[in-house]
Amino acid sequence: SAVISQKPSRDICQRGTSLTIQCQVDSQVTMMFWYRQQPGQSLTLIATANQGSEATYESGFVIDKFPISRPNLTFSTLTVSNMSPEDSSIYLCSASERGYGYTFGSGTRLTVV
Amino acid sequence: KNEVEQSPQNLTAQEGEFITINCSYSVGISALHWLQQHPGGGIVSLFMLSSGKKKHGRLIATINIQEKHSSLHITASHPRDSAVYICAVQAGNKLTFGGGTRVLVKP
Numbered sequence: 234s235a236v237i238s239q240k241p242s243r244d245i246c247q248r249g250t251s252l253t254i255q256c257q258v259d260s261q262v263t264m265m266f267w268y269r270q271q272p273g274q275s276l277t278l279i280a281t282a283n284q285g286s287e288a289t290y291e292s293g294f295v296i297d298k299f300p301i302s303r304p305n306l307t308f309s310t311l312t313v314s315n316m317s318p319e320d321s322s323i324y325l326c327s328a329s330e331r332g333y334g335y336t337f338g339s340g341t342r343l344t345v346v
Numbered sequence: 347k348n349e350v351e352q353s354p355q356n357l358t359a360q361e362g363e364f365i366t367i368n369c370s371y372s373v374g375i376s377a378l379h380w381l382q383q384h385p386g387g388g389i390v391s392l393f394m395l396s397s398g399k400k401k402h403g404r405l406i407a408t409i410n411i412q413e414k415h416s417s418l419h420i421t422a423s424h425p426r427d428s429a430v431y432i433c434a435v436q437a438g439n440k441l442t443f444g445g446g447t448r449v450l451v452k453p
Contacts, residue, residue, distance in 0.1 A: 264439055275443040323387040334394040340387030
């Protein structure tokens with residue numbers, strides 16, 4: 234299965250600033266996803282990152298707040314924009330190839346102060 | 347009611363004990379996944395199931411499609427098994443996650 238390198242692993246950011254999280258996959262994958270895990274909660278899908286086109290966002294998530302890029306089949310970024318303390322969460326990326334299950338990044342633990 | 351329900355939410359076991367975690371779901375699925383999350387946040391995929399039973403080392407996962415139920419068993423548990431175990435159901439390309447079961451195995 235694919236291996237994902239996600240960075241940064243953690244960050245402490247000031248409110249009002251933005252943070253970009255990167256995920257690099259060691260092989261070409263069809264699907265990439267971004268998730269948020271708020272403290273004590275399970276994972277929630279933010280969006281599906283589409284190669285060469287705009288990401289597909291889930292209800293409650295918007296592009297202005299969480300812009301996503303996917304320039305090729307091995308790389309994607311998620312930006313958390315204009316951060317507030319409510320954005321403090323773990324953010325994870327995931328990759329999937331049909332029939333081969335899902336691989337997850339190591340997560341980015343974000344604290345907004 | 348959540349689409350994916352896990353039980354128990356928390357579990358403490360003594361080293362060597364047999365552990366069972368249960369997952370029930372209410373939607374049609376193409377596959378069910380068992381995941382392991384360590385304190386740092388990273389997630390490891392343990393199993394992907396669409397029917398029957400799978401075994402990997404001391405871990406066994408079963409699924410009953412008719413009853414919409416899956417179980418994850420850990421045999422001869424060890425302190426290194428301490429983690430959060432998450433059940434996720436797949437429909438199309440999307441995963442829906444259960445709330446997780448926090449497992450602590452004491453030496």
